[in-house]
Amino acid sequence: MPDVIEKVPYLDLTKEFSELEKEWFQLVRTTGAQGSFILGPNVKAFETEVANYIGSKYAVSVANGTDALMLSLRGLGIGPGDEVITSPYTFFATSESINMVGATPVFADILPGTFVIDPESIRQKISKKTKAIMPVHLFGYPANMAELKKIANENNLKIIEDCAQAFGASNGKHRVGSQGDTGCFSFYPTKVLGCYGDGGIITTSNKELVEHLHKLRNHGAVKPFVHDEIGTNSRLDEVQAALLRIKLKRIDQAINNRNKVAANYSKQLQDVLTAVPVGPGNGIHAYNLYTVRAENRDALRQHLTDNNVGTSLCYPQPLHLQPVYSELGYQTGDLPVSEATCDDALSLPVYPDMPKQYVNHVCNLIIDFYK
Ligand SMILES: Cc1ncc(COP(=O)(O)O)c(C=O)c1O
Numbered sequence: 001m002p003d004v005i006e007k008v009p010y011l012d013l014t015k016e017f018s019e020l021e022k023e024w025f026q027l028v029r030t031t032g033a034q035g036s037f038i039l040g041p042n043v044k045a046f047e048t049e050v051a052n053y054i055g056s057k058y059a060v061s062v063a064n065g066t067d068a069l070m071l072s073l074r075g076l077g078i079g080p081g082d083e084v085i086t087s088p089y090t091f092f093a094t095s096e097s098i099n100m101v102g103a104t105p106v107f108a109d110i111l112p113g114t115f116v117i118d119p120e121s122i123r124q125k126i127s128k129k130t131k132a133i134m135p136v137h138l139f140g141y142p143a144n145m146a147e148l149k150k151i152a153n154e155n156n157l158k159i160i161e162d163c164a165q166a167f168g169a170s171n172g173k174h175r176v177g178s179q180g181d182t183g184c185f186s187f188y189p190t191k192v193l194g195c196y197g198d199g200g201i202i203t204t205s206n207k208e209l210v211e212h213l214h215k216l217r218n219h220g221a222v223k224p225f226v227h228d229e230i231g232t233n234s235r236l237d238e239v240q241a242a243l244l245r246i247k248l249k250r251i252d253q254a255i256n257n258r259n260k261v262a263a264n265y266s267k268q269l270q271d272v273l274t275a276v277p278v279g280p281g282n283g284i285h286a287y288n289l290y291t292v293r294a295e296n297r298d299a300l301r302q303h304l305t306d307n308n309v310g311t312s313l314c315y316p317q318p319l320h321l322q323p324v325y326s327e328l329g330y331q332t333g334d335l336p337v338s339e340a341t342c343d344d345a346l347s348l349p350v351y352p353d354m355p356k357q358y359v360n361h362v363c364n365l366i367i368d369f370y371k
Contacts (some may be wrong), residue, residue, distance in 0.1 A: 005361045010310025015353045027242035042241035055178035056203035058211040061236035064166040068200040069097035072182040086134040087117045088318040089338040107320040109317025116143040118232040132158040136164035140286030145179040167193040169286040177203040196242040257352035258287035268363040272290040290350040297344045
């Protein structure tokens with residue numbers, strides 16, 4: 001570590017890659033030698049390993065997290081004329097998946113302090129057309145699944161968990177992805193469990209749904225060259241599955257390291273910033289992102305940029321106010337917590353191998369800014 005820190009990247013996966021490459025390349029070589037590139041042994045083994053880890057009976061891998069959400073909706077029979085309640089404070093793919101199946105996203109507000117959907121706001125949005133709830137375990141913080149399941153049971157709704165950012169997070173002893181009808185994970189490289197390309201998986205304990213998902217991800221084929229519905233091509237490839245199997249063995253350590261980085265930030269910044277993220281109390285925060293709320297956020301971000309510290313705005317605009325949803329008729333002020341959060345949230349660098357000195361350096365810069 002140099003005496004003077006010149007740069008803190010928002011994310012740095014180079015150390016991880018150097019540690020994994022030998023083991024990964026060996027598996028890739030075996031895959032090449034066997035010539036099994038699609039739905040081969042690594043994909044099959046990885047699906048079993050993920051189901052065991054998450055605590056679901058099954059897992060069906062797909063090409064990315066967006067497809068995991070979209071195919072879950074399709075598999076659960078949600079389509080045109082249906083409404084799905086979700087959060088406006090998330091990445092666009094969440095609500096986009098609802099539109100992709102022809103249904104309509106309905107946005108409920110988030111809870112102050114946690115960044116995840118507010119069960120009370122969901123209750124207010126339920127209509128005769130509501131078929132499902134899509135909570136997002138944003139930044140790695142688990143939404144309140146016990147409460148959401150109560151709402152779903154009372155109103156006969158499905159739950160599709162958007163777990164894209166929360167691999168390994170839990171409420172009590174239940175991991176995210178084990179409590180809804182499906183859990184949808186992304187393996188985009190920046191995620192808690194990320195591959196070196198695109199990938200995704202659906203967890204579920206519904207056997208019938210698994211059979212349907214196997215069909216949907218493979219062009220709706222009941223057997224080779226026989227198609228009884230329109231599906232798509234959405235498969236995880238062997239090379240990524242091989243890497244993910246290696247990374248899955250180390251995931252608890254990685255989440256633990258993310259928590260250490262987060263705890264160090266929070267200790268130093270809790271009296272300086274408007275809010276630092278909190279853990280779920282009884283459960284695990286996976287800290288995919290470490291997102292604070294900060295007064296004068298844009299100037300703080302500029303100060304960090306000027307000092308070569310990478311940051312991100314997650315998210316600058318709530319989904320209900322995106323241009324594509326203008327016809328849904330939402331107005332500024334409709335979902336005030338989400339809107340206010342977009343105005344002052346700032347994501348700081350966090351990754352498992354982030355050196356302590358980097359965290360201290362970022363904290364010192366922030367403390368200096370508010371002096
Ligand atoms: C909350 C959320 N949902 C869904 C997705 C979509 O995942 P993917 O990029 O793998 O399609 C992402 C990924 O960025 C995400 O952050």
